[in-house]
Amino acid sequence: MNSQKEELQDRAIVRIAAHLPDLIVYGDICPERPSVDYFDGVLMFVDISGFTAMTEKFSTAMYMDRGAEQLVEILNHYISAIVESDALLALWKVERKQLKNMITVVVKCSLEIHELFGAQESEGLDVRVKIGLAAGHISMLVFGDETRNFFLVIGQTVNDVRLAQNMAHMNDVILSPNCWQLCDRSMIEIERIPDQRAVKVNFLKLPPTFNFDEFFTKCMTFMDYYPSGDNKNLLRLACMLESDPHLEMSLQKYVMESISKQIDDKQLRGYLSELRPVTIVFVNLVFKDQDKVEVISSAIQDASVHISSVLRDLRGQINKVFMFDKTRAFHDCAALIH
Template sequence: MTEKFSQSTSLDQGADELTQTLNRYMALEGLYLLGAFCVPLLSLGDAVLVLWRVRQAQLRDTISLVLQCSQRIQQKYGMRQTDVGLKLRLKIGISAGRMSFVTVGDQKELRFLIFGQAVGDAWQAQNAANASDIILSARGWELCNQTRVRTRRLAGPVVKVGGMASRATGSTCDPLALPSVGILRPAVTLPPWCPLGQVLHKYIPATVVCAALVLQIDDGQPLECLSELRPVSCLFVKLHFAADVSRKQLCKGIQDSSLIISAILRPCKGQVNKICMFDKGCTLLCVFGLPGDKVPGESIHALESALRISKACVSRSTKLEAVSVGVTSGTVFCGVVGHRMRHEYTGRTCPPEAPVSG
């Protein structure tokens, strides 16, 4: 879609049209999610990780809520036509269970990471889905109210959700019909010199807090105007850990590798844009050429950094078995996306099809 928009018009107009297309779509979807008592937690390129955080005793009812929410999303927003002839369509993977929340980084930058079996199961479920599908993981199927869910077994440990039986007469009201006013998490409005504000500041990408971008935001420039199509070089770094790695060893391995990668990228004006963990590997998206960090020879810097990262990470972690690094260069969308209540500055691109093992 990025390529279509950049080819159909000038780069500036293409970025503007792409931003509006993405934000209109994510605003519709995000508004519904926000109204269903959950948190759109992490945007991953063309995917969104959404979390309902509940007590164990509430899990069964919450899965029913999630399934209803997913059905409504597919019915209302499951397909949208774009101005370049491409259709935006959704597929949804659902799981349930325990997750781990950790913070990785150093004194300059911090990142929030969620991982665990439930996250990996959700990732596998959406991988098994086709457009317009709602797929429930095996664990989610075990925990849900099976008498209310119409399903079809697929290959592998997942089921396809075909619908849900209506609630019995006299049951509690549909949670999705409740108003969303007043249930959003409050926005942080702390001044930058506040001690807590200084800590939270570390979670904001360096590109967003650079002087030029901050001045544009402070001047009241519309956030959509900060979006653009720009040439960059990207690294997709995947950390492969041993099957018997413990949670403590895993956290330490990710933290150590994150510090190594940041130390290699910074002198070359590279940044870690995203970090996520699905299934059995931790993936970091590293970008050279974001606003404020454009330098000559960034493709060479990307290749040199890939080689250094591959060697350095494996040599310093006992439970890290291998590091795969994919390198690519090209035009990507960089800008502000999301619901009007929840923005994120992101770079949207696709990983190389065949990452090279280090």
């Protein structure tokens, strides 16, 4: 049985799916670009402090002999509980009526992340986090051309989670106003933030007879593609995907060429991490109407196709697409894609 699982997990489609969220892996394969999907969910925005300093440390001369390898080891050992980046946007897609219970699950997840990293030191560098949570309506935009696809989650809820995270200090969990309105207030002890409708989570106040494991299992029955039954020990069902050339070709368009090559060569071990000099160009787009998804989707599609064509001629490629300005307070939506 184990050999069968190992054979499944060694398939190219599984290695590609490991770099993509279930929203894409199990989403509709629609040739039309741009395309927009609408749903409800809970968002967690995690900012990781110390990762940039750790990266710089391992890229200095004294570590050049095996700096990248050491960084990969650190990432796999410490950061694998979160992500290999300095920020994470996590999404739980559920029906509207399940938001209240799912917020409780995500709050507990957030507190456990803080517990794990609160006093953790990695090679003399603190790695700490601050977290913002939001819940409500979310839109997903898929755009691209014949060679590359990208996706964004956008809307007011994404805006709210970014603002909540901006209010957080290290080791804080902040609920957006809508998240606080939708949650089960009997389960969450909070602290008011002066002049703000967002609130800070102090702790979960679970009744003495409350069985969180049973509560969690019940909540997960409403999550699409969550491992259960014989697959309950799997991190994701995507690691058991059967070969499907059409789906594999579709998913591969979301992966950068450099990553795709390493997947094909089976070079990946743990997280994919590289330390190498690069030249980066930031392109800032300003939209006349940022409140309508249908309006900005067309503009983003046209811009991405044009920019990709220019970069491709110069052997470059789009690495990240996000809908906020890191240098100032933003006012629309946020997402991070690579």
